[in-house]
Amino acid sequence: MLRVTLVSLLLFVGASGPVIAGPDPKVLEANPAYRRNANCATIPAAEFKRMPISQGDSAICFAYATADMVSKRIGRTVSALDVATTFYFANAAKLRQCADRRLLDYLATRPGLSEEIVAQRNRVDVAEEENPAKKPFFDKLEGGEEDTASLLLNIKGACLDRELPSDDGYYGYASQIAIMRRAAIVAPDRKICLRSVGATVPKLLDPVADHFNDAWVRFVDERCRHRVRGPAPLLPVSFRAAIDQREVVERKREGQEITAEEKAHMFAMIDYALDHRRNPTIGYSFYLLEARAADDPDEFADHSSMVLARRKMNGVCHYLVQDNTGEWCSRLRPAIAKRCSAGRIWLNEQELDETIYSVTYLR
Numbered sequence: 001m002l003r004v005t006l007v008s009l010l011l012f013v014g015a016s017g018p019v020i021a022g023p024d025p026k027v028l029e030a031n032p033a034y035r036r037n038a039n040c041a042t043i044p045a046a047e048f049k050r051m052p053i054s055q056g057d058s059a060i061c062f063a064y065a066t067a068d069m070v071s072k073r074i075g076r077t078v079s080a081l082d083v084a085t086t087f088y089f090a091n092a093a094k095l096r097q098c099a100d101r102r103l104l105d106y107l108a109t110r111p112g113l114s115e116e117i118v119a120q121r122n123r124v125d126v127a128e129e130e131n132p133a134k135k136p137f138f139d140k141l142e143g144g145e146e147d148t149a150s151l152l153l154n155i156k157g158a159c160l161d162r163e164l165p166s167d168d169g170y171y172g173y174a175s176q177i178a179i180m181r182r183a184a185i186v187a188p189d190r191k192i193c194l195r196s197v198g199a200t201v202p203k204l205l206d207p208v209a210d211h212f213n214d215a216w217v218r219f220v221d222e223r224c225r226h227r228v229r230g231p232a233p234l235l236p237v238s239f240r241a242a243i244d245q246r247e248v249v250e251r252k253r254e255g256q257e258i259t260a261e262e263k264a265h266m267f268a269m270i271d272y273a274l275d276h277r278r279n280p281t282i283g284y285s286f287y288l289l290e291a292r293a294a295d296d297p298d299e300f301a302d303h304s305s306m307v308l309a310r311r312k313m314n315g316v317c318h319y320l321v322q323d324n325t326g327e328w329c330s331r332l333r334p335a336i337a338k339r340c341s342a343g344r345i346w347l348n349e350q351e352l353d354e355t356i357y358s359v360t361y362l363r
Contacts, residue, residue: 030363037274044309057170057171063255066080068324070150073278081166083158084144086155088138088150092114098155122203123244134254146358153234154234158228159227183211241266244300267353275363282304283358284355284356286301289303
């Protein structure tokens, strides 16, 4: 998996993160009739004060895209590292202890949610780099899903990025991570059940990694003292035409590629979200943005980004996406780089149509 995680050409007006517009207190309807915005009416991006937060060498683009989406929804910049920690280890059963009736009604419509979260966590990859035994240490976990990541934030609330800064991935926490790793290796009792991580799936449990992950979760909770909530619970709506890029490619090879109807549905969801003051995330291939290096062993490059804006250029509908892999546009494909400014890229409908496989927004 690509070790990194959707914006402006003419709309970019600042030099340093977004000035987030006031959150909309309304909860959108549960089952809308999705339709394309026939005229590709302009949805402008908000002004920006700083560059997109970079995920550095981490492989948790889903968390950065989710953090962007949630930040726009609640009007505060939230920590992507907290989003990832919550996705991997939070006890999903605690969702049903929340008092908000809107959340409880939402959960009632998803009786298979627990099994869905288990399946998503079981699809998480564990990096082998400097981890030959493939132990599920937090900083070695790769991948996740935006809908569950945002939904689980309802348990504690979102952590502000200023309390747990996420710029450049794990780089700023190298010393803490090294200490935690050493302590986990020499942990005296490896048979105890650590409550902070015990509710996750067996794939993410390990006698050594549990001690590391418990220390990381406690570190996050100590840093995140002022968790915030938006004007309404975070109620995600998601559609996946495929689980990941591997499935997209394999279906194409078998002559069963994503249908025109599925693609039309995803674009209609994007338009609906933008038209209702929501910024959706999309799953697509990073190789759309940057060519695969000759020595890159990864055939598939799952990527996730938030859609910031929409407008028609030269008769074609374009979407402004925020790419958290870095602000430098020169590394991108030449045709893409021309429509990129500080990590925000205008992608046209035809380009996205080639690789998009999922859409998520918050009601």
